[in-house]
Amino acid sequence: MNNQDESLLLYLNEAIATTRTKEKLFKIVTEKLRLIFPFDSIAIITFDSTLQQKRIFLRDLLDGAPPIMSDQPDATPIAGSPIELFLREPRVQQVDIADLLIQYPDYLPFKRMYKREMPNLTISPLRTSGQLVGLLVMAARRRPTFAPDDLTLLEKIGSVIAVAVSNALAFEEVARREQEKSVQLSINNALLSSKNREQLFHTVATELDRLVPCDYFGLRIQRRGAATESFAEFAKLGGTTFQALSEDRWEGLQGREAMQVETFGLFAEPGIHTGEDFIALTARYRMLRHAAEQHGTRSMLGVPLWVKQDHMAVLVLASRNPHNFTPADLELVKSLAPQFTLAMQNLFAFEQIEALRAQLEQEKTYLIDEINTTAKFEDFVGPSGVMQQVQTRIRQVAPTDTTVLIQGETGTGKELAARALHNLSPRRERALIKLNCAALPAQLIESELFGHEKGAFTGAHDRRIGKFEMADGGTIFLDEVGELPLDLQAKLLRVLQEKEFERIGGRRVIKSDARVIAATNRILEDEVAAGRFRADLYYRLNVFPIRLPALRERPDDIEPLMRHFLERFTKQMGKPVRGLRERDLRGLRQYGWPGNVRELEHVLEQAVIVSEGPFLEFAGFSATRPTVAPTETGGPLKTLKEQERDHILAALHRTGGRVSGPNGAAVLLDINPKTLEARMKKLGIQRTVGVAD
Numbered sequence: 001m002n003n004q005d006e007s008l009l010l011y012l013n014e015a016i017a018t019t020r021t022k023e024k025l026f027k028i029v030t031e032k033l034r035l036i037f038p039f040d041s042i043a044i045i046t047f048d049s050t051l052q053q054k055r056i057f058l059r060d061l062l063d064g065a066p067p068i069m070s071d072q073p074d075a076t077p078i079a080g081s082p083i084e085l086f087l088r089e090p091r092v093q094q095v096d097i098a099d100l101l102i103q104y105p106d107y108l109p110f111k112r113m114y115k116r117e118m119p120n121l122t123i124s125p126l127r128t129s130g131q132l133v134g135l136l137v138m139a140a141r142r143r144p145t146f147a148p149d150d151l152t153l154l155e156k157i158g159s160v161i162a163v164a165v166s167n168a169l170a171f172e173e174v175a176r177r178e179q180e181k182s183v184q185l186s187i188n189n190a191l192l193s194s195k196n197r198e199q200l201f202h203t204v205a206t207e208l209d210r211l212v213p214c215d216y217f218g219l220r221i222q223r224r225g226a227a228t229e230s231f232a233e234f235a236k237l238g239g240t241t242f243q244a245l246s247e248d249r250w251e252g253l254q255g256r257e258a259m260q261v262e263t264f265g266l267f268a269e270p271g272i273h274t275g276e277d278f279i280a281l282t283a284r285y286r287m288l289r290h291a292a293e294q295h296g297t298r299s300m301l302g303v304p305l306w307v308k309q310d311h312m313a314v315l316v317l318a319s320r321n322p323h324n325f326t327p328a329d330l331e332l333v334k335s336l337a338p339q340f341t342l343a344m345q346n347l348f349a350f351e352q353i354e355a356l357r358a359q360l361e362q363e364k365t366y367l368i369d370e371i372n373t374t375a376k377f378e379d380f381v382g383p384s385g386v387m388q389q390v391q392t393r394i395r396q397v398a399p400t401d402t403t404v405l406i407q408g409e410t411g412t413g414k415e416l417a418a419r420a421l422h423n424l425s426p427r428r429e430r431a432l433i434k435l436n437c438a439a440l441p442a443q444l445i446e447s448e449l450f451g452h453e454k455g456a457f458t459g460a461h462d463r464r465i466g467k468f469e470m471a472d473g474g475t476i477f478l479d480e481v482g483e484l485p486l487d488l489q490a491k492l493l494r495v496l497q498e499k500e501f502e503r504i505g506g507r508r509v510i511k512s513d514a515r516v517i518a519a520t521n522r523i524l525e526d527e528v529a530a531g532r533f534r535a536d537l538y539y540r541l542n543v544f545p546i547r548l549p550a551l552r553e554r555p556d557d558i559e560p561l562m563r564h565f566l567e568r569f570t571k572q573m574g575k576p577v578r579g580l581r582e583r584d585l586r587g588l589r590q591y592g593w594p595g596n597v598r599e600l601e602h603v604l605e606q607a608v609i610v611s612e613g614p615f616l617e618f619a620g621f622s623a624t625r626p627t628v629a630p631t632e633t634g635g636p637l638k639t640l641k642e643q644e645r646d647h648i649l650a651a652l653h654r655t656g657g658r659v660s661g662p663n664g665a666a667v668l669l670d671i672n673p674k675t676l677e678a679r680m681k682k683l684g685i686q687r688t689v690g691v692a693d
C-alpha cells in the first residue's frame with residue numbers, strides 16, 4: 001500500500017467518524033474513490049439483516065444527475081436477481097454486464113447501464129465484523145486494470161465503507177425511531193385532547209403522514225349489506241395538506257346509489273395492496289375504482305380496527321405512488337390501531353352522551369314545568385260511577401303501550417287523565433311531552449313534532465330536537481289533536497304506523513319509541529264525517545278511547561271536587577277554613593258548568609280569595625244560570641258570537657265587572673286579560689262604569 005492509499009483510508013476513516021448523513025457520506029466516498037478507481041457510475045447497495053431487502057444509493061457521474069438516495073427499501077426482490085449471484089460469492093469481482101444479461105435478460109439496472117455503454121462492473125462486498133451489509137458497485141465504460149494491490153485496497157475500503165454505511169443507517173434508524181416516538185406522542189395527545197371528530201383526525205392524519213406519507217387517510221365503518229360509512233376521511237386534493245372529505249362527494253359523480261356498494265370484508269386482514277392485487281380490488285369494489293380513476297390511487301394500506309358480526313371498522317391509507325407502503329409502515333400503522341379504536345369508541349360514546357345531554361336539556365324544561373302539574377292518581381277526584389269507570393279504564397291501559405284517545409268537553413280533566421295515565425305506566429321515569437296542536441301555526445307544529453336541522457328553513461338557526469324524539473321511551477301527549485291540519489295528520493299517521501320520521505331538512509331516519517296519548521274536545525267522528533279529520537288517523541288514535549263525562553253528567557262529583565279544591569286553595573293561600581252554606585252547595589250542584597271542572601276550580605279559587613266571614617262567599621255567582629247546556633234544550637240555537645258574548649257578560653257579572661287580576665273575569669274564563677279585552681271590544685261589551693281593576 002502506497003502513501004496515497006494510506007492517506008485515502010485515513011481520510012475515509014475520519015470522514016466516517018464525523019459524517020452523520022448518508023448523502024454527505026456518499027458524496028465523500030464517491031469523490032475520493034474516483035481519484036483512484038476510474039468509474040462512471042457508482043452504487044452502494046445495503047441489505048437488511050436477513051438479506052431480504054435492499055436499499056440503493058446511486059450516482060451517475062456521466063449525466064451529472066443528482067444522486068438517488070432511496071429512503072425506502074427497493075421493491076424488487078433480491079431472490080432471482082443477479083445480486084443473489086454476488087451474495088453467493090462475496091468477494092471483489094470484475095464482470096461484464098453483457099455476460100450477466102444472458103442469464104438475467106430482464107434485470108433493469110443492468111439493461112440501463114448496458115444501454116449507456118457502461119458494461120464493466122467492479123463489485124466489492126461491504127463487510128463489518130465479518131458480516132455482509134452491502135455491496136459497492138462501480139460501473140465504467142472502459143475496463144479498468146487492477147493490480148493485486150488495488151484489489152486489496154478495495155477490500156479494505158469496502159470494510160471502511162461498510163462501517164460508515166452501518167453507522168449512517170443505524171443513525172437513521174435511531175432518528176426514525178425518535179420521529180416515530182414523537183409522532184406517536186403527538187397522535188396520542190391529539191387523541192386525548194380533542195373531542196371534535198374532524199379536528200382530531202385531521203391532526204392524526206397529518207402526524208401519521210410524517211412517518212407514512214400518503215394521499216388519503218380514512219377511517220370507515222363497513223356494514224354488512226349496506227353502504228360504507230365515512231367516520232373521518234381526508235385527502236390531499238392536489239395540495240400537500242389534508243382536506244376533510246364528506247360523504248356528499250359521491251353525489252353527482254355516478255349517483256349516490258351507484259356508490260352504495262357493500263365493502264364489508266375489504267381489509268378484514270391488515271395488508272398492503274399494490275400492482276395486480278390493487279387492480280383486482282378496483283375491479284371488485286366500485287369505490288376503489290372511482291378513487292383510482294378520479295384521484296390516481298395506485299396503492300393502499302388497510303388495517304382492521306374491529307370486526308363484528310354485522311359491521312367492521314377499518315383504517316385505510318392510499319397513495320398515488322404504487323410502491324408507497326412498506327411492511328415497516330404496515331407494522332407501524334398496526335401498532336397504532338388500538339389507539340385509533342379507542343379514540344373512535346370514545347368519540348362514539350361522547351357523541352352519544354352529547355345527544356343524550358341535548359335530549360335531557362330539552363326534557364328538563366318540560367320537567368320543570370311539570371313539577372307543579374304532575375298528577376298523582378290520588379288527585380284525580382271522581383267518586384261518581386262514571387268516573388270510577390274512567391279510572392278503571394286508565395288503570396287497565398296504563399301498563400301497555402297502547403295509543404289512547406281521551407275525549408271530553410273543555411275542562412273535564414283530559415290532561416289530568418293523560419298525566420295520571422303516564423304516571424301509572426312503566427314509562428313514568430321518562431318525560432311526558434305535551435304538544436298543543438291548536439296553539440301553533442302548521443309549519444311550527446311540524447318542527448315541534450319532528451324537529452329540524454340547522455338551516456332547514458328561514459329562522460332555523462340551530463338544530464332542534466322534535467317532541468317525538470324527546471318523548472323517546474316516554475309519552476307524547478297530543479292535546480287538541482282535532483285541530484291538527486290535514487297535511488300534518490298524514491305525517492302523524494306515518495309516525496304512528498312506522499315509529500320513524502325525519503327531522504325537517506334532515507336525511508337521517510330517526511326512530512322513536514313514544515307512547516301516544518291524544519286528547520280532543522271535538523267529536524272526532526263528526527270531524528271525520530265532515531272531512532276535516534282523516535279516517536285512517538282516527539282509527540289509529542282511537543285504539544283505546546276514554547270519554548270524560550261533562551261535570552253536569554256527574555253531579556255526585558261536585559261536592560267532593562269542591563272539597564278537594566277548597567283544601568288546596570286554603571292551604572296554598574294560607575287562609576282559614578270556612579264553612580259552606582247549604583243553599584250555596586245546592587246552587588252549585590244545580591249549575592250547568594259549561595266550563596266543567598276548570599270552571600268549578602276557578603269559582604272556588606275566587607271564593608277562597610274573597611271570603612272574609614265564617615262562610616265561603618260566592619259573590620257574583622248565580623245558581624240560576626242554566627242547568628243544562630243550551631244545545632240540549634232543543635230550542636233555537638244561539639250563534640257562537642252570541643254565546644260568547646253572553647258567556648263573557650256572565651263572567652263579568654260574577655266579577656262585578658272586573659276583567660283582570662285574581663278576581664277578574666279573565667281568570668274565570670281562563671284566558672289572557674288582554675285577549676279578553678280585545679274580544680270585549682270586538683263584541684261591543686262595555687266595562688261596567690265605576691268598577692276599576
Ligand SMILES: Nc1ncnc2c1ncn2[C@@H]1O[C@H](COP(=O)(O)OP(=O)(O)OP(=O)(O)O)[C@@H](O)[C@H]1O
Binds near residue numbers: 379380381410413597
Ligand atoms: N277529576 C278531577 N279531579 C281533580 N281535578 C280535576 C279533575 N278534572 C279536572 N281537574 C282540574 O281541572 C282543570 C282542567 O283540567 P284539564 O286541563 O285536565 O282539562 P282538559 O279537559 O284537558 O281541558 P281542555 O280541553 O280545556 O284542555 C285542571 O286544573 C285539573 O287539575
